[in-house]
Amino acid sequence: MQFKDNPVFAMLFLEAVAICLLISFRFINLESTVNLLWFNLLFVSMTFILKAPLNRKLGLLALGNVIGVFCNFYYRLFHSAGCLIFGDPFSLVYVILYPFFNFMWIVTFWSLSLAALSSQAKRRR
């Protein structure tokens, strides 16, 4: 079976998403898990109805979750580093900037995914 039809890949991608959610919850914080859930909701609702192989969409979803985990991990490090250098008040700067950072990676990744799916759809036509 080809990649696009293979249910094994679909399961792998879904497992990757689940693992990312667990990692974010266990090793980062609850907010990062909420962010990933929000990303998943947005991605599934806005991208899964487009015409493209399901495995490709699941692959992009899994990749997005991985990138999300890395980004949130970095933001957590950013917070710790900032508090170390600037002291405890840096936490407030972090709280204020955190939502902006999260939307940046969500929008960038979603836009690139859409471009990839558009190219694929155009090639099929």
Added chain:
Amino acid sequence: MEVKIVISELDLNFLGAAFVLDPTSAVIVLFVVGPVLIFILFLPAIVELKKPRDRGPRLIMDKIPTPKLSFLYGIVPLDKVEFEWERDFDLSLIHSVAAIIEVLPKFEA
């Protein structure tokens, strides 16, 4: 005092683990990795701006060929404008030729 307590709560994650960094790593994370990450997030946009590969706006113009007049921007009297087609182009000539061409397949048969 009240603010400090709240900040301390923020500093710990849900299960109590904390990220501990040495000062050098902290500086690298804050002043190197951060800007690089932001640059990476905007990199696709920068690439597309510098070397655009998008095909541009959709083509919406006519597929039907029409006589096109050459026109110079600015004040140019139409008498001096160059025409690709005769302005009094005689469509009846086209109909006559078409009628002749229409007959030809019958000879072939």
Added chain:
Amino acid sequence: MKKLIIQALKLMIGFYTVVIVGYLFRHYIFTFTALRKSDNSCSDDFEDHLYEPTVSIVIPARNEEKVIGQLLQRMTELTYPMEKLKEVIVINDASSDATGQIAEEYSKHYSFIRVIHRDKKTGGKGKPSAINSCLHLLTGVIVLFFDADYIPQIDIVEKLVRGFVNPNVGAIQGRPVVYNEPKNLVTKIIALERIGGYCIGQKARDDLGLTPQFGGTVGGFRRAFLEEIGSLDESMLTEDTDLTFLARLHGYKVRYIDDAECYEEAVDSWSAYWKQRHRWALGHMQVCFKHGWSVVKSRKLCLKEKIDGLLLLHLYFLPVATLFSWLAGIMLVLFEPSPAVYTMWYFTPMSLYILAANSAPFFEIGIGTYLDERTRIQWLIPLLLFSYLFNILICTKAFFDLLFSKVLRKQKNSWAKTNHNGGENRYFRIRS
């Protein structure tokens, strides 16, 4: 006192969060609707109707010598039956360049093209004033409007007027396509805004039975409606929005026709962008004050139309509300941090991308580009963050300008002129 201020800030940010989530939901529905309907051909309900009423075309122009020629050339190439195209009226509104001469040259050779010249005393008072000067000359059943920098398809008249086959339809809007998109970042961002706004927003509003907005060009009205209102309100900076709501409040429907397309020249500098958007914001806010309560009270609008109409009217207030809410949110996070405040604060920056491009969310723009079969322009979507921050400044200034003008009762209307170059065109051939 401090508690009162904090409560007020919480109320403000809470209300703003509700509004933002409301807009997010609205645009989500629009995007979903447009995606769902994209499988069907557009304008199916217009397909079988051959409807050829008499048409008048109005072209208001002020200092448009670089572009008026190409539009008038297209007027001579229209495929609409000439006996039904009553007149093309060019309003040369106190131009100081060769706009009038170019129009007169065409008028000499084509009898259906007429030119009205307005001098510096009577003219130069804005587009609504210019249009009012020719209303008594219109004889067509349908009146279409084109701005001077637009280049329509040659069969655009047929495509637009078929929307009027339903006698309840009073206004029609077509789709502009930015032809100078590749020029620079400004034109690309505007192109993204247009794609999201028209391909998704306008289309979905039409599909859902709401009110698409007449954009001032590439569209038109029934002459009967224009006679009902008498004349355009010359105090309005955005007569298009004013006319949209007037049409609806008079019981006419507004339709959007996706395949009636027309090239337009977008502004190509940030200063020109500022001027244009400032006028749009100010004009839109004026219309909101003028028609807001009428929309609520109107018996001709159903509930969903009233809700959508109010959301549309308040669109340009949102960036202003965003700025104040961010300031309120930061103060709350600093002085009264709590889980509720953090939750509300989480939604506040969402406005960055929900209202990114002329109040279209990033996913609306992205799906619009997908439906437009574009494959790379999506890479530019993250840059809409910066245009939105710019729009926050523009709308805030417009808001304060409107407040001061109302307080001081000073308003002087004139053309808020966008300069057009007529260049950067490689999508159709006019030899130069």
